[in-house]
Amino acid sequence: xxxxxxxxxxxxxxxxxxxxxxxxxxxxxxxxxxxxxxxxxxxxxxxxxxxxxxxxxxxxxxxxxxxxxxxxxxxxxxxxxxxxxxxxxxxxxxxxxxxxxxxxxxxxxxxxxxxxxxxxxxxxxxxxxxxxxxxxxxxxxxxxxxxxxxxxxxxxxxxxxxxxxxxxxxxxxxxxxxxxx
Amino acid sequence: xxxxxxxxxxxxxxxxxxxxxxxxxxxxxxxxxxxxxxxxxxxxxxxxxxxxxxxxxxxxxxxxxxxxxxxxxxxxxxxxxxxxxxxxxxxxxxxxxxxxxxxxxxxxxxxxxxxxxxxxxxxxxxxxxxxxxxxxxxxxxxxxxxxxxxxxxxxxxxxxxxxxxxxxxxxxxxxxxxxxx
DNA sequence: CAAGGTAGTGAGTCATCACTCACCATGTGC
DNA sequence: GCACATGGTGAGTGATGACTCACTACCTTG
Numbered sequence: 001x002x003x004x005x006x007x008x009x010x011x012x013x014x015x016x017x018x019x020x021x022x023x024x025x026x027x028x029x030x031x032x033x034x035x036x037x038x039x040x041x042x043x044x045x046x047x048x049x050x051x052x053x054x055x056x057x058x059x060x061x062x063x064x065x066x067x068x069x070x071x072x073x074x075x076x077x078x079x080x081x082x083x084x085x086x087x088x089x090x091x092x093x094x095x096x097x098x099x100x101x102x103x104x105x106x107x108x109x110x111x112x113x114x115x116x117x118x119x120x121x122x123x124x125x126x127x128x129x130x131x132x133x134x135x136x137x138x139x140x141x142x143x144x145x146x147x148x149x150x151x152x153x154x155x156x157x158x159x160x161x162x163x164x165x166x167x168x169x170x171x172x173x174x175x176x177x178x179x180x181x
Numbered sequence: 182x183x184x185x186x187x188x189x190x191x192x193x194x195x196x197x198x199x200x201x202x203x204x205x206x207x208x209x210x211x212x213x214x215x216x217x218x219x220x221x222x223x224x225x226x227x228x229x230x231x232x233x234x235x236x237x238x239x240x241x242x243x244x245x246x247x248x249x250x251x252x253x254x255x256x257x258x259x260x261x262x263x264x265x266x267x268x269x270x271x272x273x274x275x276x277x278x279x280x281x282x283x284x285x286x287x288x289x290x291x292x293x294x295x296x297x298x299x300x301x302x303x304x305x306x307x308x309x310x311x312x313x314x315x316x317x318x319x320x321x322x323x324x325x326x327x328x329x330x331x332x333x334x335x336x337x338x339x340x341x342x343x344x345x346x347x348x349x350x351x352x353x354x355x356x357x358x359x360x361x362x
Numbered sequence: 363c364a365a366g367g368t369a370g371t372g373a374g375t376c377a378t379c380a381c382t383c384a385c386c387a388t389g390t391g392c
Numbered sequence: 393g394c395a396c397a398t399g400g401t402g403a404g405t406g407a408t409g410a411c412t413c414a415c416t417a418c419c420t421t422g
Contacts, residue, residue: 003399020290025205027379038401043381105335106287109201118336118343125345136348143349144325151328154286155299162299164306167317168324184369208409219371224411368419375412386401392394 007045010035015056019099023053023107054116057104060097061120065127067091072131080132081142088146089173098153149173188226191216196237200280204234204288235297238285241278242301246308248272253312261313262323269327270354279334330354 013035017026028049032039046052071087072080091097108114129139152158152173157165182190194216198207209230213220227233252268253261272278289295310320333339333354338346 001399006399022203022205022287024203025288028381029379039380040382040402041400044400049380102283102287105332106203106283107206108335108337114336114341118338118341121336122343122345125349129348140329140349140351141322141325144322144329147328147332148321148325151286151331154289155295155302156289157299160295160299162303164303167310168306168321170321182369187369209411210409220410221372221412222370225370230410363422365421366419367421369417371414371416373413373415375410377409379408380406382405383403384401385403386399388397388399390395390397 003045006037010037010042010045011056011059014052015060015100016096018053018056018103019096022103023050023110023113028052050110050112053104053107054113056100057113057116058120060100060104061124063097064088064091064101065124068124068127068131076131076133078132078134078138081128081134081138084128084131085142085145086172088149092149092153092173095153095156098150102150102154184226187218191218191223191226192237192240195233196241196281197277199234199237199284200277203284204231204291204294209233231291231293234285234288235294237281238294238297239301241281241285242305244278245269245272245282246305249305249308249312257312257314259313259315259319262309262315262319265309265312266323266326267353269330273330273334273354276334276337279331283331283335 010031014031017031017034020026021030028042029039031052032042035042042052046055067087067090068084071083073083075083104113104117104120108117125139125143128142132139132142148168152165152169157169158173191212195212198212198215201207202211209223210220212233213223216223223233227236248268248271249265252264254264256264285294285298285301289298306320306324309323313320313323329349333346333350338350339354
């Protein structure tokens with residue numbers, strides 16, 4: 001297998017592990033085992049655990065930006081924002097991406113991780129601003145709802161239903177287009 | 182010093198440490214050193230590191246609920262929600278409380294921590310519902326804004342100003358009543 | 363002052379973890 | 393058929409971390 005393919009495999013495995021247990025709580029041995037390679041080889045691909053984590057964070061934000069571009073299409077304004085919101089809801093189905101985002105916020109005390117996370121968040125903000133053309137107040141509401149979705153995903157609320165979950169989580173988050181529920 | 186006083190001291194020290202580096206990233210030695218006690222004594226007060234973390238989480242959510250009751254006073258409806266939002270903004274000044282909340286969301290993969298976090302989040306939701314008497318949609322917007330504030334606090338955005346921070350963070354978050362700026 | 367409870371610690375133990383070193387196997391160009 | 397890059401690992405190492413054990417100093421009560 002080529003190094004490029006391996007790298008992609010490892011990234012997929014790593015995002016799942018780091019999403020669950022966070023930067024500090026995930027061991028490089030775990031990642032290597034799930035990826036099906038030896039742990040020393042992990043360190044041939046990334047010089048440190050932190051470098052691996054950071055490339056996951058960058059990759060994750062990049063995917064969100066890309067999903068927003070694709071979802072928006074030719075739309076602008078509130079229409080564009082609605083479509084991006086829907087696209088974000090679909091990312092919820094693959095919880096790992098959003099969980100990893102939460103883990104990167106939680107790890108911001110580390111200066112390098114903090115710097116990358118702020119930079120990526122800023123890029124996402126500017127892109128949504130550019131795509132929608134809306135004012136700061138609307139953007140703020142949009143991002144606020146996104147952060148609530150992240151938290152709900154972190155708590156795995158939809159798999160632990162209770163009274164408040166029904167109130168907090170609108171059906172739209174639970175029923176992306178492909179469902180029939 | 183009595184055990185009760187020590188316990189309060191240790192909780193204060195522990196919240197600062199866990200807020201920074203999270204459940205997995207914080208060592209009991211760190212907590213003990215900052216609290217000014219030996220590490221074995223920590224284990225006489227709480228049986229495990231997890232038990233300490235969980236009591237911090239419960240304590241933190243409790244404080245938010247209490248702050249909301251006090252802030253609301255006799256108000257109801259949107260007026261009540263406004264006052265609670267203002268109270269939450271004041272909690273931002275002591276970042277540690279909000280960061281610890283983020284750390285508890287991030288640690289939800291652990292079944293016990295997850296259960297406690299969901300329970301506390303639910304209690305908070307119900308309390309805001311009761312105090313304000315508003316419908317789910319308004320509550321959702323309120324909590325969404327709160328989660329955005331948590332994330333902004335995690336990224337320490339106000340101490341790393343850049344273009345998007347000015348747009349994302351309304352002056353009200355930065356200028357609680359006691360400021361003069 | 364004896365007896366016992368309360369507050370507190372020094373010095374471990376055993377597991378885990380990030381990271382390294384020396385090494386092997388399989389092509390591929392010459 | 394050999395030099396050499398590419399892809400890959402077994403077996404460490406030194407540090408750290410959660411948790412324990414055996415112990416002391418001090419206070420209170422009779």
